[in-house]
Amino acid sequence: MGSEQKKxxxxxxGGIAGSLLCKTLQKHRHFDFTLIDSKEYLEITWANLRSMVEPTFAKRSVINHHEYLPGASIFTSDAIxxxxxxxxxxxxxxxxxxxYLVIATGHMGNRHVTKSERLRQFEADYEKIKSSDSILIVxxxxxGVELAGEIVAxxxxxxxxxxxxxSRLLEFLxxxxxKKALDWLTTRKVEVILGQSVDFDSSSDGTYLTSGGEAIAAECHFKCTSEPxxxxxxxxxxxxxCLDGSGRLMVDANLRVKGFANIFAIGDVTDVPELKQGYLAHRHALVVANNLKLLIEGGDEGKMVKYTPAQPMAIVSLxxxxxxxxxxxxxVIGRIPGMLKSKDLFVGKTRKQLGLQA
Structure with a gap:
């Protein structure tokens, strides 16, 4: 197959799902792929909160796309x-x-385009935490729970x-x-206020007003609500x-966008009925890589891999x-689950999947 015939x-x-898909495609000689991403790097998002209290951690978890995709065609721009x-x-x-097109735009994240800008933001967050005696997490x-755990530690x-x-923490679980998360935090003197939001518009001079009319004094705050x-x-x-009422792309069992034979979607942007988590985004990427390989090599569409939504499982580091x-x-809460995630937050494993040193 000559290069002029490559699909x-x-x-x-270029988030969690898109990065692994590109790495997998790069191994197949039948593809000529292009990555379009609004930023020049992959961010291992579940490591962000550790990077806020230990900025050097971000040097492993913020990875320029060219580091794991040498020689690839990459455009740092927004698709419109x-x-x-x-x-x-x-x-x-x-x-x-x-x-063939794959949509992997996940959630709206930070707007830092370069790796150095993102690393500077982690430094700034660290200085903010270090210099403040009182901190508000919304x-x-x-x-929010993981950030509180990182700061307390x-x-x-x-x-x-x-x-x-x-009405309770970790409502997705x-x-x-x-209840276990609440007990863990309160035992460590974190004050948890449930059933209220914070009105940032009417907050000033380090005083934040809640929807219940309570005034909270804090030297800095961090907003940990979900991104669009x-x-x-x-x-x-x-x-x-093809978007559902929540703004997610509707996909079939093969992760193709409904109604389109040559367009796929992976990761958080899909309507797959499961928790939106990084390891599942990786699974989506590998399913679509297999399906693209099959289609491009002229295989039988009936043999495309089907994706089965995952059972609820989550690890929240404390x-x-x-x-x-x-x-x-x-x-289960404590040291044993902590041995699974909390020391390295799967950063080494993720780097290895991308062909980098752990």
Whole structure:
């Protein structure tokens, strides 16, 4: 197969799912792939909170795309359109033609374009935490709980308040998980305020007002509520009718966007009914890599790999040594789950998957 006959695969989004897909495609000689990403690096997102208390940790978890994709065609730009001529348009005016397209735009993240900008942000967050005696965390999902755990472990003398609009922490898991996390935090003198949100518009001079009218004094704050899904750009493209009411792309069992034979979607941007987690985004990437290989080599579509939504399982790290794990109906907290995740946060394993030193 000559290079002029190679099928063109365009991947939009260089996050957890898109990066592994590109690494896998690079091993197959039948592909000519292009990565379009709004930033020049992959960020191992579940390591972010450790990087805020230990900025040197980010040097392993923020990886320039060219580090693991040497020689690849990579455009640092936002995709803004997909048209009927099988082209993706970017903000810089490029039109990139494809035979197959994979959407992997996940959630809207930070807007730092370069790796050095992102590393400087972690340094700034660290200085903010270090110099503040009182810290407000808004959001009691996994991000807020993990950040509180990281700060408590590294800076045990800080006064930390965590405000969450829900009736319990970690609402994506069972009630037992939320109660165990609450007990763990309160034992370490974190003040948890449930059933309230924070009105940032009416907050000033280090005083934050909650929806319940409570005034909270804090020298700094961190917003740990969920980011919007990265699909708003699709509303004016040929995929506009493929978005569900939550803004996720509707996909079939092979992770193809419904109604399109040559367009796939992977990771958090899909409507697959499961928790949105990094290791599942990796699974999506490997399923689509196999399906693209089959299609491009002229295989039988009936033999495409089907993706089975995963059973609920999650590990929430609590500082450097402890964690909370839920597998189906069983919830365990302490050192043993911590041995699974908390020391390295799977950064070494993820780097190895990308062909880099752990």
């Amino acid at each position: 063109r695969v365009v991947v939009v989004g 359109d997909i048209d009927e001529d099988n082209q993706v348009s970017t903000t810089e005016g490029r039109q990139i033609a494809f035979d 959001g009691g999902g996994p991000t 590294d800076f045990p003398g800080k006064k930390i308040r965590l405000v969450h609009r829900g 069972g009630e037992t998980a939320g 899904i990265g699909s708003s750009w699709l509303t004016k493209t040929i995929l506009k009718d 500082g450097r040594r402890e964690a909370l794990v839920q597998v189906r109906c069983v919830t």
